[in-house]
Amino acid sequence: MVIKPSKIQVSKSNGTLIVQWEDDRESVYPLSGLRAACPCAECKGGHENMGQPGSPDMLKLPLSADKSSEIERVELVGNYALQLHWQDGHSYGIYSWDFLRELDPASSKE
Numbered sequence: 001m002v003i004k005p006s007k008i009q010v011s012k013s014n015g016t017l018i019v020q021w022e023d024d025r026e027s028v029y030p031l032s033g034l035r036a037a038c039p040c041a042e043c044k045g046g047h048e049n050m051g052q053p054g055s056p057d058m059l060k061l062p063l064s065a066d067k068s069s070e071i072e073r074v075e076l077v078g079n080y081a082l083q084l085h086w087q088d089g090h091s092y093g094i095y096s097w098d099f100l101r102e103l104d105p106a107s108s109k110e
Helices: 031-036 056-060 097-103 105-109
Strands: 005-011 016-021 026-030 071-077 081-086 094-096
Touching: 005 071, 016 031, 026 031, 026 097, 026 105, 031 056, 031 081, 056 097, 056 105, 081 097, 094 097, 097 105
Parallel strands: none
Antiparallel strands: 005 016, 016 026, 071 081, 081 094
16 A cells, blocks of 8 residues: 655755655655655666665765756656656656655654
8 A cells, every 4th residue: 555645845945855644654855865866767877777666875875966956846746756846957757655755764763
C-alpha cells in the first residue's frame, strides 16, 4: 500500500519541502538534496540507471555549481508523484510517493 501525502508545503526561506503523510509522519527535505537526488534519466546518467530505490544518503550528494536548488514551483503528477520545477529550467524528475518516503531524512534515524 502506498502512503500518500495529506499536505505539501515549500519553504523557500528555509530551503525545504515539507510533506505531511497520511500516517501523520512529517518529512522535511532540503531542496538542494532533492535536486541532487533527482530521479530523471538526465541526472541519473541514462535510462539504465533509473528506478533505483531512494535513500536518505542521496540527499547528501554534492550539487554541481551549474544546478539550481531554488524551486520555481511544485506540481502534482496524477495521484502518485510530484514534479519539481527548478529556477534553472530543469523539471524532468518525477518524485513518486514511494521514492520520497525512501528519501525521508528521518527514516535514517529510526
